[in-house]
Amino acid sequence: MTLATATKSRRSAKSGPPRKPVDHGAWFLVLPALIPILVLSVGPLLYGIALSFTDAQSGRTEPTQWIGLLNFQDLLHDTLFWDSFRIGLLWAVGVTVPQFFLALGLALLLNQNLRFRWLARALAIIPWAMPEVVVGIMWRLVYHPDAGVLNETLSNLGLGEGRDWLTGTATALFAVIVVGIWAGMPQTTVALLAGLQNTPKELHEAAAMDGAGAWRRFRTVTWPAIKPVALAISALNFIWNFNSFALVYVLTQGGPGGRTRLPMLFAYEEAFRYGQFGYAAAMGCVMVAVISVILAFYLVGRLKGGDAS
Amino acid sequence: MRTRKSARAAQYVALLAYLVFLAFPFLWLISTAFKPAKELGSLDPTWIPKDPTLQNFRQAFDEQPLLQAGLNSLLVALSAALVAVVIATPMAYVMARHQSRLSKAATGWVVVSQAFPFVLIIIPLFLILKNLHLINALPGLVLVYVVWSLPFALWMLVGYVRAVPAELEEAAAVDGAGRMRTFVSVVAPLLAPGVVATAMFAFITAWNEFFFALVLLKTPEKQTLPVILNRFIGTEGVADLGPLAAAAFLATIPSLVIFSIIQKRITGGMLAGAVKS
Numbered sequence: 235m236t237l238a239t240a241t242k243s244r245r246s247a248k249s250g251p252p253r254k255p256v257d258h259g260a261w262f263l264v265l266p267a268l269i270p271i272l273v274l275s276v277g278p279l280l281y282g283i284a285l286s287f288t289d290a291q292s293g294r295t296e297p298t299q300w301i302g303l304l305n306f307q308d309l310l311h312d313t314l315f316w317d318s319f320r321i322g323l324l325w326a327v328g329v330t331v332p333q334f335f336l337a338l339g340l341a342l343l344l345n346q347n348l349r350f351r352w353l354a355r356a357l358a359i360i361p362w363a364m365p366e367v368v369v370g371i372m373w374r375l376v377y378h379p380d381a382g383v384l385n386e387t388l389s390n391l392g393l394g395e396g397r398d399w400l401t402g403t404a405t406a407l408f409a410v411i412v413v414g415i416w417a418g419m420p421q422t423t424v425a426l427l428a429g430l431q432n433t434p435k436e437l438h439e440a441a442a443m444d445g446a447g448a449w450r451r452f453r454t455v456t457w458p459a460i461k462p463v464a465l466a467i468s469a470l471n472f473i474w475n476f477n478s479f480a481l482v483y484v485l486t487q488g489g490p491g492g493r494t495r496l497p498m499l500f501a502y503e504e505a506f507r508y509g510q511f512g513y514a515a516a517m518g519c520v521m522v523a524v525i526s527v528i529l530a531f532y533l534v535g536r537l538k539g540g541d542a543s
Numbered sequence: 544m545r546t547r548k549s550a551r552a553a554q555y556v557a558l559l560a561y562l563v564f565l566a567f568p569f570l571w572l573i574s575t576a577f578k579p580a581k582e583l584g585s586l587d588p589t590w591i592p593k594d595p596t597l598q599n600f601r602q603a604f605d606e607q608p609l610l611q612a613g614l615n616s617l618l619v620a621l622s623a624a625l626v627a628v629v630i631a632t633p634m635a636y637v638m639a640r641h642q643s644r645l646s647k648a649a650t651g652w653v654v655v656s657q658a659f660p661f662v663l664i665i666i667p668l669f670l671i672l673k674n675l676h677l678i679n680a681l682p683g684l685v686l687v688y689v690v691w692s693l694p695f696a697l698w699m700l701v702g703y704v705r706a707v708p709a710e711l712e713e714a715a716a717v718d719g720a721g722r723m724r725t726f727v728s729v730v731a732p733l734l735a736p737g738v739v740a741t742a743m744f745a746f747i748t749a750w751n752e753f754f755f756a757l758v759l760l761k762t763p764e765k766q767t768l769p770v771i772l773n774r775f776i777g778t779e780g781v782a783d784l785g786p787l788a789a790a791a792f793l794a795t796i797p798s799l800v801i802f803s804i805i806q807k808r809i810t811g812g813m814l815a816g817a818v819k820s
Contacts, residue, residue: 260637260641260722262633263633264633270690275652275690278671279663285666339557343554354565356806359803360799363803365772368572368769369568371791372791376571386588448550470657477661480769498662502758511666518662522659
């Protein structure tokens, strides 16, 4: 196998004999990163999955025991967890979908020859560079019922009295979703812009010559070119959003009354406030499983749809 | 012709709307940071402080151990960035140059590692680090950050290695240089800018990180800036807005400065990654 791959690789042309030492060299280069990955990433992950089948708790003196699927059975009947799961899905879709369209719009604009484009590019990056905690604090200031700019602007425009955006049960989830959209704009925009810049210019010009309008040119030239990037970034965004923690933790701590308690916040409390390590690990497993299934359907559906059209 | 002009106008209006949406929260943060307590208490807040003050900054340093937290953050982020690129660069080199099963497995891992919720990683890590007596210790957090930043670091670095022509290495090999020699004296210098950009990105990632720090650091003298900032908000959510805004503003400056330096390279790196995949 090693021989086969070595002959296939493009370096094979250069050195015939010293093949073995070359492989040793490769291991020497790889190990410094591979060991930490195995010990602190792959290992803990498997350990974490194993923990979900145990009754592990923090600070307990008795030995941890295997309890089979008991955690998962409990989880099945834990309505609080499924409420949180539903909120997590609402949040993930509510952030990912509008963010995709907003970012696509911005990317299309930034791809045009507009003045002030540099300013927009510079500003578009700001949310990316900021610590999530600061983003949370910043939006708390924006949403602040008295000292916040949002209520002030609304009342100046005569759009009614101020609200307690983050603590009102009706508005809290919506308010954090807006922050989520804002915070993730840069990554999505940059990825889509990268895709746009790979679109063949000639095709565009040819389509314009044939009298295709802006929408048709987008449908037939631009979209096919950026589709792989668009699929990848929206799938990644969905995963990242579903697993996100810091932003909402800082904004609402999951309140009011659990209205913004994302699954990660729920699992965090279960593990590090109540010390239920095994149970929290089981939650993590369920999250991965459900997300994988949803993504598989999404990606398969999208790719098939692409073939048909 | 007229439709084109109106289309242009619409584009500018849209661009302006984006600019406002993206910039206004940050401007409001800055505005709040410089407002005296009296103005913050008024029911009619303004964009530009009538009576700008630095009092909030002084108060922020008095109320919370910001200096210590800043030093902790700096130490952790620098160490994590340094270790991450030192161990990731050789591996990225192998991944980029050899289509072996190992590189495939590593690439697969980079993708898969994105999908797992942190809670599944943090509980075992917590237990492992506890056994090593690295809970509430900065080296423990550095370890976690190194591993956590490896996927993206590897991804960026593989792109940069691919940009170095393989013919150069073949020439060096013809001249009798070994693998190590080739890497150190031919590849490394050409890679240097990419490695620096990757290190800076790893630095920002660690500087900004909150969740692992929240779980692993218990006492205020060990905590990093994001955790201390979160303490500002307090349990009831009633914060001194001025000092809170001032501290948040200060904590953002290093990330913003570094990010503006590497912005082109990051977007370039993403572009390279997008083309490859």
